[in-house]
Amino acid sequence: MASRILGRLPLDEDRLAQDMARLAQAPAPQEPYEVFTIGRWVNLNLWNASGDDGDGFFNGHRQVAGRPTRLLGGVPYIGELLTTWFNTELLTMVRARNVVEWSIVPHRDFLESGPAEDFFRVLVFLEDNEHALNSDEDMVFHMRKGEVWFLDSAQIHAGVNISSRSRWSLCLDFKAGAGFSPGDVFARAGDYDPAIRPALVERAPAPADLPDRLRALSAVVSRHNIKDIAFLLGKVHFTxxxxxxxxxxxxxxxxRASGDPALLDLAERARRFFVHSREVYEEFSFVPA
Amino acid sequence: MASRILGRLPLDEDRLAQDMARLAQAPAPQEPYEVFTIGRWVNLNLWNASGDDGDGFFNGHRQVAGRPTRLLGGVPYIGELLTTWFNTELLTMVRARNVVEWSIVPHRDFLESGPAEDFFRVLVFLEDNEHALNSDEDMVFHMRKGEVWFLDSAQIHAGVNISSRSRWSLCLDFKAGAGFSPGDVFARAGDYDPAIRPALVERAPAPADLPDRLRALSAVVSRHNIKDIAFLLGKVHFTxxxxxxxxxxxxxxxxRASGDPALLDLAERARRFFVHSREVYEEFSFVPA
Incomplete structure (x- = not known):
């Protein structure tokens, strides 16, 4: 099942603007998933296992019920959207997320958490930004304001906002598993509307010499820039x-073409960590501490 | 006057560890100078013009006297270091700074603030990290724990911590100008010790084909990756x-070699902004909002 639209929220512009102004002023807590990203990546924890807004850990491996954090009290309209529109019985985590001059590398989620069918991740975008795109193994798409998306994070997926303009969204995690169906995320079954067509993004055919062009980076790669190069490569598929x-x-x-076995080993370990296998609490870095 | 050591603080490991544990837990406020950096760049405002720890703006253009913020009260040892060792009459701003998997591009400070001789920026490193380097037009150097450095930010300078290990420092800004001499930053004149030798970093001679290797990036550069490439290039001089x-x-x-005039224009505007001229409140981004 690829990423797809589940429904659409009508948004009250004035009330949303008030909440977003509060979010924009909130200090960023510690971020456990920074290694997946480059650029500004702020996650404000509105709902989670501990109820502590400083806790950004996704507890998928033990599927703990979620509850509101103190921060949610400061954004009453968003709180109302959550409780009116969504099935809070299944809701384990909600993060209000902003990304600016940012990308997240191609990766799979939940590798460390358990069977992918136990998890169901939903994104709701709170503002439009034409410079922000998402992707999975099938397509590149632009999530529009108010759309409720299932993000198939068990596929390889990525995201980008190349601009300096904000891109706020809500990331909602639901407990899924046996008997779950996508409409279950809504509080009211009638809000499930899988017929909305997504805004897909056309890409250019890849030039035949693309692999050769990219291989030129072997003359430049070093431990000082391998992370930059990994993220640069991770964005090519958007265009x-x-x-x-x-x-x-x-x-x-x-x-491999660089002739430095330490760099090759690092690249192979990165590929394993981001797309193949990962343990709970496992950490990766391009230059270990 | 190039960057150089002004003295050295003996540090009480236990008391420092307590303060640093508090800093590590503090949420990051809004960051006005993000565009200069890539990676984690946290500045906690301990002393500034407004006394508000959410205010990270450097008010060089109006040289306002500094005062402690609420956050300074939570790190009593650092507060004591500031008042015992430094001339708080001239102290306009203090930021506790952490950088992780980070670099700051080659740039000049104070371009927007006024004559460079009115400002005197001092760095004190609170921990050692061999993966962290600084540089100016003359040299690459490693600032060791406890050293008090004058950072000649009116020269082109840069910094990097390629590792995932933290790198905490204090960045102190002093009002300088007519009659100021470097020893004036200390509360006690005897603490000025300009004879300490810096830990300079040896670099490899640049290979003759380096410009050609780098020019290979013209086949790859796009508006999606020009920022990554700018930061990648900005680190070459460290090695x-x-x-x-x-x-x-x-x-x-x-x-220019890419044949895309929009990219050339962006590169020329970036060079102007980072090293040649900049207005107060002027913003730059590789992809405008």
């Missing part, structure tokens, strides 16, 4: 028709 | 003997 997972293979090829 | 300012010239050459 050119190449498989989303190719970026990690390119990084492996580039580091 | 190879090339002038620190060359990275912006390379970016201009690479974008």
């Amino acid at each position: 050119e028709e190449v498989p989303i997972g190719a970026s990690w293979d390119w990084l492996v090829e580039i580091t | 190879e003997e090339v002038p620190i300012g060359a990275s912006w010239d390379w970016l201009v050459e690479i974008t």
Whole structure:
């Protein structure tokens, strides 16, 4: 099941603007998933297992019921949207997220948490930004304001906002598993509307010499820039028709061509961590502490 | 006057560890100078013009006297270091700073603030991290724990911590100007000790084909990755003997060779903003909002 639209929220512009102004002023808590991203990546914890707004850990491996944090009290309209529109019985986590001059590398979620069918991740965008795109193994798409999206995070997926303009969204995690169906995320079954067509993004056919062009990076790659290069490669599929997972293979090829076995090892470990296998609490970094 | 050591603080490990644990838990406020950096760049405002710990703006253009923020009360040892060691009459701003998997591009400070001789920026490192380096037009250096450094930010300078290990420092700004001498930053004149030798970093001679290697990036550069490439180029001088300012010239050459006039224009505007001229409140971004 690829990422797709589940429904659409009508949004009260004035009340939303008040809440978003509060979110924009909130200090950013510690971020456990920073390694997946580059650029500004702020997650404000509105609902989670501990009720502590400083706790950004996704407890998928133990599926703990969620509850509101103190921060949710400061954004009453968003709180109302959650309780009116969504099935809070199944809701384990809600993060209000902003991304600016940011990308998240092609990766799979839940590798460390358990069977992917136990989890159901939903995104609701609170503002439009044409510079912000998402992708999965099938397509590149633009999530519009108010749309409720299922993000198939068990597929390889990525995201970007190349601009300096904000891109606020809500990321909702639901407990799924046996007997779950996508309409269950809503409080009212009638709000499930899978017929809305997504805004897909056309890409250019990849030039035939793209792999050669990219291999030129083997003359430049070093431990000082391998992270920059990994993220640069991870964005190519947003504009050119190449498989989303190719970026990690390119990084492996580039580091192999560099002749430095330490860089090749790092690239292979990165590919494993981001798209193949990962343990709970496992950490990765391009330059270990 | 290049960057240089002004003295050294003996640090009480236990008391410092307590304060640093508090800093590590503090949420990050809004960051006005994010565009200069990539990676985690946290500035906690301990002393500034407004006394508000959410205010990270450097008020150099009006040289307002500084005062403690609420946050300083939570780190009593650091507060004591400031008042015992430094001349708080001249102290306009203090930021406790952490950088992780981070770099700051080659840039000049104070371009927007007024004559460089009116400002005197001092860094005190609170922990050692061999993966963290600083640089100016003359050299690459490693600032060791406890050292009090004058950072000549009117020169082109840069910094990096390629590792995932923290790198906490204090950044102190003093009002300088006519009659100011570097020893004036200390509360006790005898603490000025300009004879301490810095830990300089040896670099490899630049390979003759370096400009050609880098020009290969013209086949890859796009508006999606020009920021990544600018930061990648900005780190080359840390390991190879090339002038620190060359990275912006390379970016201009690479974008010119790409054949895309919009990218060339962006590179030229970036070079102007980061190293040549900038207005107070002027903002720059690789992709405008």
